[in-house]
Amino acid sequence: MQTSLLSWILVSLSLSNLAQCSGPRFYPNDAIQRFVRAASAVVLEVSQVAAPVLTVSSKGGLEVTDGSSNASAVIVPSEQPVCQDILVRHDFIASYGQPYVGPYTPPSCSFNRVTWNLTVTSRGRQYDRLGTVSFGDIELFRTSTAEPTRNGIEWTYLKDMTNFLSLFTKSQTVIFDLGNLVTDVLDGTFNVTLTAAYFTADSVVQPADLIIPVSKRQGSQGQPSLFSVPSDIASNVLTLPRNIQKAVFTISSTGQADEEFWWSNVPQSRVNTYESTVGTLFGYSPFREVQLFIDGTLVGVAWPFPIIFTGGIVPSLWRPIVGIDTFDLKEDEIDITPWLPILCDGRSHNFTIGVSGLNDDGTGNAALSGRVGSTWLVTGKIFVWLDKAGHVTSGSAPLQLAPQPSFHVSSSISQTSAGVNDTLLYTVTAERTLSFTSTLLLSTGPRLASWNQRLAYLNKGNVTNQASLQTNDQQTTGQDLSSNGYARKFSYPLYVESSQIGNPDGFTLAADIRRSKSIDSLGRLVFPTGQETFSSDMAKSALSFDGTSAQTTQNGTAYYAANNTAGTGFSFGTTTQSFSLDGLHIAAGSLLKTTFPSITGSDELFSRNVKAVNGTIVADQETLLGKQFSTPVLPGIAEVNNDVHDFVLSGVPGRGKLVHHVQL
Template identity: 30%
Template sequence: MLRAVAAVGGVMSVLRRVVAVGALVGLLAGGGIAGVAQAAPGGGAAPAAGAPGGAAAPGYVEDGTDDPVVAAPPVSRPDSRHCTVTLAKDFDSNAADGSQQFYSGTLAPPAGCRGPWAKVVLDQTVTVSGRQYDRSGDLTIGGAEVWFGTTEEPSGAVPTTYHVATDVTRFAALLRQPQPFRGGIGNYVSDVYTGNYRQTVTLTYYVADRRHPAATTPDAVYGFGSQQAKPVGETVHFGLSRLPRNITRAAVEVTLKGNGCDEQWFSAVPDDVAARYPDAGMCGHGPYREAAVALDDTAAGAVTTFPHIYSGGIVPTLWRPVPAIGTFALYPETLDVTPFVGRLVDGARHDLAVTVPGANDNWDVVATVLLYTDHHAARTSGALTTHQVAASAHPTTTENPLSDNGTRVDVRASRHDVTAGYVDTSAGRVRTTVRSTLSYRSVDDVTAAGMAQSIRQTVTGRQTSTSTVDGRRVAASQHDFSYPLGVDYSAAAYTDDQNFSLTGTVEMARVVRTAVAGRHGWRTTARGREWLRSTGILTRTDGVTTASDGSSRSTYDGLDDAGRPYHHRIVTDHGRIRSDVTQP
């Protein structure tokens, strides 16, 4: 289900006094400054009326900011016959009376493109103007979330338009039959926060042909929409029933989004450190977060999450016009649970549980189960034979004093999980071993009585799956990821909501590589490094905006989704694109 969220924005170190260290939700919100946060319908927070305003600062483009652009390669499109179905056309997130509204209907494969398909692509074009917070939204088809993301904050009267393309080919099993759909952006409007997100949403089916073969996709997809893991109730449950009796492989895809104090979970500090600086209102429970997955109370492994930052996060001027990596479509993480297939084919109901240990606020948890079946047998069977999975990573924390009553917080965690099992199939007994490793470290220098943080976080991991028949390797895959993050933030000059200066620099990257084993060794099927460095400042003096500026550098080096080399470099300054160069 779509979460009717009033605002995405949480805070880096939540200053409940209005200005938050970290993510001043919607503070810029169309070029102005937000006032005191008050409760809003639908959850989240909405600013008090009359808050935004103030004169434009020198050097900042108040009403001509370029539309958002990202360095990541666009979704490739096969040159084959295709059909486009429109799910929403110029659909406003809010009705004329200001109430939230969502598009819905029944989706069926188009008569001219019934499949099989080489690719299916979801396209969304969104336009917004005025003042508004960053919001979240989703699209479910047949109960499965095929898109879950957040929005760009507008930059004033001139409309901001951006496009999001998502490859949804892996959901083809759902798309072959008529399915109900529901989607949109949860948005809250008022006399001050006027931005209404107008959406056009389409699905394009590219028919397979001789030059573009049908994609290899799961035979069955089970989606559950979103549930919320909470500090009291860290575990959410998804019921699995009526599963195929001939499963050969299985994976669980998990997308996570922290809210409130856990929106920027990477900036959270241990509870004793938060208590040491009470005026800063810092978020506690430390910075490590993971999602532990269990099947029928047996730990199956865990996934981390990319450190998403939304368009009002840290300092809003950081993200004009290049958003943080993954802002518009949050990245899922996938856990191979093939060793558990022998349990899943018994015809019984099963429990899929996802736990966020140490959650300090609500987490949206989206889970999707992807299944492959035996096309030559009606039944398979098997068993779990090896199980070495930690229930939790159990992070360790070291605290050391810095000058001027500062504190260095060093948090480390790791995982080394192994599961193995076999499945008796029409091709024989297939034995699969899944090895997952994770290494995490965060070093956070907390200074200025908690009003400034310098964070260096590294998260790396690998998942390797190997399948054999009679001792002979028949399939193997390996996925590596690295999510380095650096954040330097200061609100040390904060006096009150009319007199403050916020400065921030964020450097982040998403580095991934996927390879499969063949007769002649490993072959890379996906590889990319997306990197972004942004700086921003936002200052208000006696209620007047006296500084509001930002610049960024962003690059992508690697392969596009068709395996072709792709290089993209973007340079921005004063909220405008200065250089945008693509080298395919």
């Protein structure tokens, strides 16, 4: 973040005041301070509402913040050396196939925590773009961009990277890929600075000893290593160390092009519903399953969270608040520890990532299609925790309880009085359970290893008026349980009502969106759950939490009207988002059960409620460690935007090629 864009309002709190705060207990620390930053009007600050992280402040202490200039922060002095390095400073102009490539050298200070700061500025007109950061063949971070304005935008996103600690201790090659295209019309470039902060703080996390990529392995050529499914077979053959005590496979997967709005696709039996008028619709149903196979055997799945990029549906929905996870596309985790008796046999094994939709016969029956449209970008990693040197892990082969998943697709078509297909209604349901259990023989003795998944899915779709109106009401729920002291329960509800109405002079777009992401996490496999941020000296009680609950809800309405003949248009949009992060408590020993444990109590760590109207933040309230803030917002009236040349539509749900990459 450019410090010239920040004005600081310091709020000092005495220890007596801290002791009176609601929520977690605070232990004496003679220099804890809270700040509220006031935003600047120089450029538009765009942000993703997310949990704060622990990082190094500009004054060398430790700071709990989300990095945006209109959010609060907590400063905690560090008793250990800290250091910061700029990893990437680069302008992405005409950068398709030309990523930034540079060296990484470990820092001089000692550290057990790493936080990245990604700050981007842009001005002009440009599509949203997908970006990845890798060390060689290993993808570390997947992000996407906001769409710029003529006056310019800026955003900062902070990410806890401590789970990759073993990589940061060695020299690496940094590959930052952000494919951008500049033309006379699309003139926006992305000016990127990626900074790493290294420091030491209390931690109950033991990062992996080894991280092995499952990727296209193009790092030596200075290129990103993403598989493009279905054109690529996303597979690597690997020989793993023989002394592994824990292994977790993570998958990064993103639908693009025909699959960007996969959740709005129609049943495969109905893709030709409007063939005579608007062409073929995108198919394989709105259900997607990302799969992991070891030597051809399914060992785990992920049912993805629906990402909506900033150029999607109606672009004015996502300015200045972007969609959930837009700046940080999360990975899914699958515990493969039960398979170690096989994987540690000294032989090579095939790891394959698949993405599947559904094929249906039009009468209700459906099965996994084994393929999807173009394109899903996927990579994987194996996080490995080693046993003692010289030990060979053995044990029983996994007991597999993997019944066939249940799928059902129903649909109907109604016609106009002229006999033309008008309305398509469909319902898609899915259920799956997986369970794998084995006994490991480790250097410390035998240990039970298990991985269990239970998932459910429902999508009700309504496409009408020659596919110009569409509604999708989707719910994805599930739970993951691991014998490695981990349980996760999630819910991804999504409701989207969208329309595109053409006329002789132009067209209009409208949308109503309601969506949430709810995750309760107990313990941890690989990635941070939010609890780590609060495990420093400022809140020792955070170390006693059994897990966290992260809940976010985003609601928005937007409208856009374009007159192509006159070259004019206008738009408006309102988006609200609430976010909360709570520390969770469970009954002793309940994490060892085969169902998600009952929550016995919770303490709020962070919350934020923000509202944007027509590109302006009009309300922003936070609670951070028990203290409430009403963040200053810029003066002015959120007016209807009549200068819509900044907006670039990357696509709309379910329309096939009717509207695709339209320049507004």
